[in-house]
Amino acid sequence: MPTRKQSASIAAIGVTRTQLYVQEDLGWLFREQPTEDYGIDAQVEIVDGDKVRGRLLAFQIKSGESWFDQPTAGGWWFRPDEDHARYWINHSLPVAVVLYDPRTNLCHWQLVNDSTLEQSRAGGWRLLVPEAHVLDRDAAAVFRRAAAGDPFQLRLRELQLSRPWMDMLAEGTRLVVDIEEWVNKTSGRGSITLGIDHEDGKDPEPLANWGVWLGLASYADVVPRLFAWADVNVHEQTYDWADQEFSGGNGLRPYKNGAGEVDFWRLELALNELGKAFVVVDRFASDGLPQLAPPRP
Structure with a gap:
């Protein structure tokens, strides 16, 4: 009988949980991206009341306990490879990494930019995902600022x-x-x-x-x-x-x-x-x- 890997199930749950938080807590639009879109799992579009204004964010979603294996003061280190780090920095949209913890059913996030993405002494990349950055309505102000831009x-x-x-x-x-x-x-x-x-x-x-x-x-x-x-x-x-x-x-x-x-x-x-x-x-x-x-x- 065919079986499904547990990691695949957790990954799907993580995307679903992220979608629920975006749609229910933030009241915004969530669009899962096709698998061929390298390094981006979803686009989130900000909604002001009933107005959709084309302000977008890109989400990379990682699910499972293993992504929380490197705790540090105030959160966890997330370590992307070189290709992903440069892809996100150069992406046309602001990018946020979202980590889903199945033990708590919470999603923690961090924006990827020149200030948050660090190069370690060993030459790799690391991103601090704060424990306090929970994906809920309190994240709205930061995401709005990140997605803001002139109409052009x-x-x-x-x-x-x-x-x-x-x-x-x-x-x-x-x-x-x-x-x-x-x-x-x-x-x-x-x-x-x-x-x-x-x-x-x-x-x-x-x-x-x-x-x-x-x-x-x-x-x-x-x-x-x-x-x-x-x-x-x-x-x-x-x-x-x-x-x-x-x-x-x-x-x-x-x-x-x-x-x-x-x-x-x-x-x-x-x-x-x-x-x-x-x-x-x-x-x-x-x-x-x-x-x-x-x-x-």
């Missing part, structure tokens, strides 16, 4: 995070957006899932999922702004098969309704001029040679 920088962060999806579109992968909109809720509650259409007649392979509350705003108007680097159109095959007629702004509309409660949408993305230009600029900024610039006064 926030937009660049969002584009950088979407770059892998831009690359997929540029390589010919079909990306679709599935939406479930609860039409009888004034909160505009719904879910948005980005996935790959393998054109095999099966459901798309999910890449990311978000819970949203758009209030009275129209999904047809808001969703294209959430994927500003792509043109958004209806997924022709799905709508050809649908037997219901809907109207919608910009030609975007649901293809069916379930029990009078939920509208279902399936939209397709195509890389637009913004996306194409950003891929070129981001590639240059990552790999290009330093440029001559006017000297600072």
Whole structure:
């Protein structure tokens, strides 16, 4: 009979506990990241009341008693390897390491930056995770300050995070957006899932999922702004098969309704001029040679 390693179970519980603390104590959005995102397990988006403003944090989550084996005054030492340390320091988002202790069901955290990440005498890296840094509502102020930025920088962060999806579109992968909109809720509650259409007649392979509350705003108007680097159109095959007629702004509309409660949408993305230009600029900024610039006064 197949068995599951205990370490895998604890790791999953740690992610779930972190998600609960973020959503219930902080009231923010939690998005688990795909496994191929090296060194980052989740993104957390700050919510102000009912406003989602694009302020993001990246979480690396470690679960289990072994991560608490190096106690020190006021907390525990966490020792990342060289690759992870440099990856986090250079990440486009502020990064926090979260340690989940299954003995207490608490999550302890520390931001990763030049002030908190130390190089030991032996040449390795270490990060002090304070015992007092418990993931609860008291962490909100520090996280808000870390995620704050001017609108220009926030937009660049969002584009950088979407770059892998831009690359997929540029390589010919079909990306679709599935939406479930609860039409009888004034909160505009719904879910948005980005996935790959393998054109095999099966459901798309999910890449990311978000819970949203758009209030009275129209999904047809808001969703294209959430994927500003792509043109958004209806997924022709799905709508050809649908037997219901809907109207919608910009030609975007649901293809069916379930029990009078939920509208279902399936939209397709195509890389637009913004996306194409950003891929070129981001590639240059990552790999290009330093440029001559006017000297600072």
